[in-house]
Amino acid sequence: MPAADTRHMILEATRDCVLADGYAALSTRKVAELAGVPLSQIHYHFGSKEKLVLALLEAENERLIARQAALYAGDEPLSVQWDRACDYLDQDLKSGYVRILNELIAAGYSRPELAARLNVLLGEWIKVLTSAFAYRLDRGLDLGPFTAPQLAALAGNVFLGAEQSILLGHENDAHPIRGALRAVGTLIADAERRAGLTPAPTG
Template sequence: MTERTADTPVQILEAARGCLLAEGYAKLSTRKVADAAGVPLSQIHYHFGGKQGLVLALLDRENSHLIGRQQRMYAIDAPLWKRYEQACDFLDDDIASGYVRVLQEMIAAGWSDTQVAQQILGLLQSWQTVLEDVAGSTRARLGPLTAEDAAALIGMSFLGGEALILLGDETWARRVRAALRSLVTLIRHIEEADRA
């Protein structure tokens, strides 16, 4: 396999990312991606099977990178409230990178395609697992909530908040960010009460 052939899937994924950010999933075409990547259209079908496989591969790649980032961040020795605050800071990075938009587009595609839905649910489970591990390892009491429930509530809050932010209304975006950050105070209160 030549170096050019080995780099082709990466070129295609980068071109797909740019096209998705510019036009969204509904307007994405494999022809446009092939043109942007400078490869024949057949290469997209060879490497990814088509539009859906291409977008899912892109999302999987981005998701793996971000999950690794979250795991490293939550592994540092710092109070949980500080680490959660960092997670809130990452939200803007993830929106700017296009990851959130692609994820939300594929969630919508999954409403009518069970194969896509299953793949997206697998990606979302990886986030849930990170949050469950963090909630389960905290020394702070979570009141009546299990680690799984706390993780689900936080994960779903981010997911729903991201959808609202993508609608483009700045008032809603401020509300979402403020609500997510309000948990910093709650987590800090719980941690400090447990230490006292």
């Protein structure tokens, strides 16, 4: 079997195991059994459990960063793009990406090397957001006293915090997380109208 196919099978099995058992309880032996490969193949291709899960996250992150960059590179109003980003959050929750990311973030609190890798991955999201906000601010959008990097930091951390709360099940009528996120798009649309821009209606 080609090495690329073996890696793919291992990564898919890893995703299933992390979603079922969490990172802390992840067993490379179970991953190997689910992938239908010898345990030695995991060590050959990835070296350790941590590197295995990081490889899975990095592959997903690369794909999703490209998706976000394409979103914000379009000519749609920022309010419409924000609303679509909320749709993407739902997709990423269903795919398991959000769970895997947050499992590794928790592990990174006590593992500096892992935290450093995660900071690089998260930094790619912030770069995309910073560019998106900078472009809109340059066109006259007024979002208060914030700079583009500050807006990117706020947006990135709002989504990260929302993801953690949703994963914990802390979303209900008294804490309408996704509704609040979408309402931010309405605020942006109002700012676009005041700036003389002509956004399409947000959904």
